[in-house]
Amino acid sequence: MAGVRQFADRTDAGKRLGQALRERGIDADIVLAVPRGGLPLGRAVADALEAPLDVVVAKKIGAPGNPEYAVGAVASDGSAWRNERAINGTRTDEGYFQERREIEAENAHRKAERYRVGRPAPDLGGKTVVVVDDGVATGSTLRACLSKLERSDAERIVLAVPVGPPDTIADLEAQVDEVVCLETPAAFRGVGQFYADFGQVSDDEAMSYLEP
Incomplete structure (x- = not known):
């Protein structure tokens, strides 16, 4: 190009x-x-x-029924970014977002630990x-x-x-x-x-x- x-x-x-x-x-x-x-x-x-x-490390929070479309993301310590436009556009409710936030934060934490191989x-x-x-x-x-x-x-x-x-x-x-x-x-x-x-x-x- x-x-x-x-x-x-x-x-x-x-x-x-x-x-x-x-x-x-x-x-x-x-x-x-x-x-x-x-x-x-x-x-x-x-x-x-x-x-x-x-x-x-962070993990995407996918929309309900469309996990590839990010309504946000969460880091290994639970710090989250919210895509408010996507949340509103997909009618993602707060309960769903917080549930996925907890799950993906734990996934991110495990991934970080796996990559560090025991290092702090x-x-x-x-x-x-x-x-x-x-x-x-x-x-x-x-x-x-x-x-x-x-x-x-x-x-x-x-x-x-x-x-x-x-x-x-x-x-x-x-x-x-x-x-x-x-x-x-x-x-x-x-x-x-x-x-x-x-x-x-x-x-x-x-x-x-x-x-x-």
């Missing part, structure tokens, strides 16, 4: 993100990737910034945290992840993604101290269109990027 950077794969995108963060002088204490797709990028960014890598969650107190994902469309799970980090004692939160639509990126800027996004194309159909290789990342592959 003319005028829009095409990333070879997630590692390529991560290397470009790492370079952009270094050029901005961002000195991260820790990099948190959103699994699964964010981990190949997170590894490249963490290596570029010489920072440890960990995860931040990192202490973010007073730290500069860089959050990495492979791109953002509506950003439902990412918004829940950022809500969780807003409740932490992190000193500074930087979001780093290769690509996202302008309106979503503008919304996310309100949740963090800084956003580094390499491309914000107006013609946006999905994250995958900007990658030559955007294959699924398995849990085993994703977890391998967390190995020291």
Whole structure:
């Protein structure tokens, strides 16, 4: 696509993100990737910034009868983001939302523990945290992840993604101290269109990027 950077794969995108963060002088204490797709990028960014890598996990809350349509999302600690337009449009009642919130928060918590393989969650107190994902469309799970980090004692939160639509990126800027996004194309159909290789990342592959 003319005028829009095409990333070879997630590692390529991560290397470009790492370079952009270094050029901005961002000195991260820790990099948190959103699994699964964010981990190949997170590894490249963490290596570029010489920072440890960990995860931040959230799960989508699907609409009644349409689990793929997000009416919100919830992080592993219960921090939730509500898509009020989707909630109203699907007539999702509060009881359903809260029930799914509890279920998906527990699922997110279990996933985070599985990825850490017994390691404790990192202490973010007073730290500069860089959050990495492979791109953002509506950003439902990412918004829940950022809500969780807003409740932490992190000193500074930087979001780093290769690509996202302008309106979503503008919304996310309100949740963090800084956003580094390499491309914000107006013609946006999905994250995958900007990658030559955007294959699924398995849990085993994703977890391998967390190995020291």
